[in-house]
Amino acid sequence: MKNLYNKPPLNNPEKKLIIDQILEENKDLPGATMVILNLIQEKIGYVSKPVQNYVAEFLDVPISVIHGVISFYSFFTMDQRGEKNVKLCMGTACYVGGTPQLIDKAKQELNITLNETTPDGKITLEICRCVGACSQAPVVVVDDELHGNLTPQKFTKLLKNIQK
Amino acid sequence: MPNFNHPDMYQALFSDIKTNTPIKSPVYEKSGEIAAPTPKEIRVVLRNYGKIDPENINEYISQDGYQALLTCLTSYSPEQVIQVITDSGLRGRGGAGFPAGKKWQFTKNSPGEIKFVVCNADEGDPGAFMNRRVLEDDPHAVIEGMVIAAYAIGATQGYVYCRAEYPQAVRRMNIALKQARELGLLGKNIMATGFDFDIEVRMGAGAFVCGEETALMASIEGHRGEPRPRPPFPAVSGLWGKPTNINNVETFANVPQIILKGAEWFASMGTEKSKGTKTFALAGDVNHTGLIEVPLGISLREIVYDVGGGIKNNKGFKAVQTGGPMGGCLPEDYLDTPVDYEALAAAGSIMGSGGMIVMDEDTCMVDIARFFMDFIQDESCGKCTPCRVGTHSMLEILTRICEGKGKDGDIEELEHLSKVTRINSLCGLGQGAPNPVESTLKHFREEYEAHIYEKRCPAKVCRDLVQFSIIEDDCTGCMVCARNCPVEAIEGEKKQPHSIDPEVCIKCGICYNVCLFEAVVRQSE
Numbered sequence A: 001m002k003n004l005y006n007k008p009p010l011n012n013p014e015k016k017l018i019i020d021q022i023l024e025e026n027k028d029l030p031g032a033t034m035v036i037l038n039l040i041q042e043k044i045g046y047v048s049k050p051v052q053n054y055v056a057e058f059l060d061v062p063i064s065v066i067h068g069v070i071s072f073y074s075f076f077t078m079d080q081r082g083e084k085n086v087k088l089c090m091g092t093a094c095y096v097g098g099t100p101q102l103i104d105k106a107k108q109e110l111n112i113t114l115n116e117t118t119p120d121g122k123i124t125l126e127i128c129r130c131v132g133a134c135s136q137a138p139v140v141v142v143d144d145e146l147h148g149n150l151t152p153q154k155f156t157k158l159l160k161n162i163q164k
Numbered sequence B: 001m002p003n004f005n006h007p008d009m010y011q012a013l014f015s016d017i018k019t020n021t022p023i024k025s026p027v028y029e030k031s032g033e034i035a036a037p038t039p040k041e042i043r044v045v046l047r048n049y050g051k052i053d054p055e056n057i058n059e060y061i062s063q064d065g066y067q068a069l070l071t072c073l074t075s076y077s078p079e080q081v082i083q084v085i086t087d088s089g090l091r092g093r094g095g096a097g098f099p100a101g102k103k104w105q106f107t108k109n110s111p112g113e114i115k116f117v118v119c120n121a122d123e124g125d126p127g128a129f130m131n132r133r134v135l136e137d138d139p140h141a142v143i144e145g146m147v148i149a150a151y152a153i154g155a156t157q158g159y160v161y162c163r164a165e166y167p168q169a170v171r172r173m174n175i176a177l178k179q180a181r182e183l184g185l186l187g188k189n190i191m192a193t194g195f196d197f198d199i200e201v202r203m204g205a206g207a208f209v210c211g212e213e214t215a216l217m218a219s220i221e222g223h224r225g226e227p228r229p230r231p232p233f234p235a236v237s238g239l240w241g242k243p244t245n246i247n248n249v250e251t252f253a254n255v256p257q258i259i260l261k262g263a264e265w266f267a268s269m270g271t272e273k274s275k276g277t278k279t280f281a282l283a284g285d286v287n288h289t290g291l292i293e294v295p296l297g298i299s300l301r302e303i304v305y306d307v308g309g310g311i312k313n314n315k316g317f318k319a320v321q322t323g324g325p326m327g328g329c330l331p332e333d334y335l336d337t338p339v340d341y342e343a344l345a346a347a348g349s350i351m352g353s354g355g356m357i358v359m360d361e362d363t364c365m366v367d368i369a370r371f372f373m374d375f376i377q378d379e380s381c382g383k384c385t386p387c388r389v390g391t392h393s394m395l396e397i398l399t400r401i402c403e404g405k406g407k408d409g410d411i412e413e414l415e416h417l418s419k420v421t422r423i424n425s426l427c428g429l430g431q432g433a434p435n436p437v438e439s440t441l442k443h444f445r446e447e448y449e450a451h452i453y454e455k456r457c458p459a460k461v462c463r464d465l466v467q468f469s470i471i472e473d474d475c476t477g478c479m480v481c482a483r484n485c486p487v488e489a490i491e492g493e494k495k496q497p498h499s500i501d502p503e504v505c506i507k508c509g510i511c512y513n514v515c516l517f518e519a520v521v522r523q524s525e
């Protein structure tokens, strides 16, 4: 247990405090595992292996159970993302509405491919499922902010803006 | 919580709120996601849209909100509530269309002290956002519907399972729950009638299969969201093994209106077997995209042309896709199909939860089938072999066809795999997975044949089968294409005709879209 503490994010006292609070507040809920992991993903940004171990010990369940849940759901990520998370919607409306072209543009502009982070740690590029804004297709979500009706040109501008 | 000890005091409170809340005329937002209703629309589920502040419970109450619940708790027995819902003909809006009253009756009849009501707000179908807007714009309608269901079946706890992609919906729902609790419309001793019921929101984490009811319940319990065989149905053994009634967001949102206006009113809309209205998220190549609500029985043509305003940019209509990734694509000849559960199924598609994507002539139907198979294959939970392997093999063949490497016999193999996967899969995901393939094979077979035998994509979409070039005489050398090309495949001086280097070109089509002089051409031969 001890050596978990010297790995990120648990070696950061602030983050550890957040995780401890989440565990303490939700441990008695029926079906607590999902609630806790969702909150950690939301507040910390990822659920690393050490955190999975930590949660498993706290809830007194085998680590395989926690890992099984993490690996099943695509929302959970095991490693840290860039400061900005650029998600291109690959739902039906966006796919026929031009997301493939936006991906080509993003690859050129950022010099990375999907599921990669720029070397400066600023931007992670991902695709995501329909975000439910289909009438504004194609849609890109930057962190929690939605940008709709994009064209390759508008998207290039947007990327330039967030790179600043 | 107000210190009320009799339901009549709630009646007085509601009257008070109604007199004191000014009536607002609806405001429609700029994004155009929901516009003012067109003449063919009837708004039941979306009736409060734009009229109330969803974060203020009084505004919901001013539109007769929670009146249906009060009526149920004070004047109807649980049996009577179920009778009204049964008589109305309301069918589940989550896709399968199971009669809601019947499901409630099953859950009520199941023995057990503890029962649950679950609202399925997972809305995983790409191209669908009906449930999101109902949760965001009228959360109390869903809550009220759930409490009425809980009273009817005798449940004490409810859950709303909402997908993680909808943070705003979760936020609104939580505000609404808090306000309902503060007024005594939720929690202990609801409206001083002695009835207890509370609701909690639980979030998914990006797994499509969790929309399937048994997988959803596994997820609420904190496990991997894998489906299990039914029976036992959730009505008998659901959450934590207790009888559980699970309905879609829209199903619940209809309930208060049915109670208020009566079963007959609801049954007067729709067709013989499909009653009421249905919301659709109209998207794709129509002039007016957005959320619509139409009486069931309306034709696809009326939706595409009258409500949706026809195809964008004067292009030709190619297909309308309903039912999400397990749905189907219907061509022009089927536009007069009435939108009801049975008619859509007979045509080779399904009603689904309400995603409706209109595709114009520039859409490749083989590519669409590949797109959906890619989705399903990725979302297959892997528990049962027919779904896991079947979707994988079908995707392989479809990809090959789109890449121009299709072989004689591929169509037959797809047909065979479709059958095997449909019959042998454990849950609706695998059973419905072949639908996009089968419906496109049925209605657009010649497109498959063109890809396989002529190495040609008639819609000029599949990248391996198209070539882009610039007509010298039409090119003004404005450089727009060159500037926008993501791979610098376009060469040429300013004011001189440009050319595309086919070795570098990735065929994304951006130059084709940005050229103002129609100098870029696409070919597939």
Ligand SMILES: Cc1cc2nc3c(=O)[nH]c(=O)nc-3n(C[C@H](O)[C@H](O)[C@H](O)COP(=O)(O)O)c2cc1C
Pocket: B091, B092, B093, B094, B095, B096, B097, B098, B120, B121, B122, B123, B124, B125, B208, B209, B210, B211, B212, B213, B214, B246, B247, B248, B249, B251, B353, B427, B428, B429
């Ligand atoms: C793969 C799969 C995904 C589903 N996704 C949803 C969904 O997102 N929302 C929903 O309400 N029902 C969904 N369903 C249907 C549910 O299993 C269930 O039938 C429904 O929630 C019952 O509610 P209803 O009777 O009100 O329609 C899905 C089914 C399958 C097989």
Ligand code: FES
Pocket: A089, A090, A091, A092, A093, A094, A095, A129, A130, A131, A132, A133, A134, A135, A137, A138, A139, B126, B127, B128
């Ligand atoms: S398909 Fe992209 S928002 Fe729905």
